[in-house]
Amino acid sequence: MSRHEPGDTRGRIIETARELFTTQTYRAASMRDIAERVGITKPTLYHHFRSKSEILAHLVGPPIDQLEATIDDAAARPTLAEIRHHVLGGCLDIMLTHRETMTLLLRDASVYGDETTAVMSRMVTIVNRAIELLAGPDPDWRRRVRAAQAFAAATDPVSQFADVPVDDLRAELIRGASAILDPEPIGEPHPAR
Secondary structure (H helix, E strand, C coil): CCCCCCCCHHHHHHHHHHHHHHHHCCCCCCHHHHHHHHCCCHHHHHHHCCCHHHHHHHHHHHHHHHHHHHHHHHHCCCCHHHHHHHHHHHHHHHHHHCHHHHHHHHHCHHHCCHHHHHHHHHHHHHHHHHHHHHHCCCCCHHHHHHHHHHHHHHHHHHHCCCCCCHHHHHHHHHHHHHHHHCCCCCCCCCCCC
8 A cells, every 4th residue: 555645756666665675675676676666767766866775765764763753752751661661662663563664674684785874873773772771770781681682572573473463463572572671580690601
């Protein structure tokens, strides 16, 4: 289903690129493929976007902006419990809303290249900030590890379970990530070897 008006060529280009990037990979989809699928010439495509990486930036920009705003908002929360709830729930909601785009970012290694460094660096920064917030104040390395595990547990499976209803998937991902952040004690930590 198109998210853009029929006369919105830029929107059609972005939607078509999303489809091609997710079915063929970012690297395999060409500007010619995109132009042909949209029904325009390559010069017309280049009039709207100078490069494939510019199309990718416009495609992933809105969810990345939303993730960044969610992390900023979470950082202003007064308690660690509220911060964690907002980071996990907020980021997960955005990723589920933009599932196809997130699948591209999570599963297609070809989006990580020289021409996409700025966009991908921004995403890495957001993930690192989310992990930092989940770890809480003055975390030791174990809390940082659990925070990273929890964020990955909540977000990585978004692209793998397209057949699971969104509300059910969200609830289970939050449940799993929360269990990682607040595990029941299972004994003393092993001494360093």
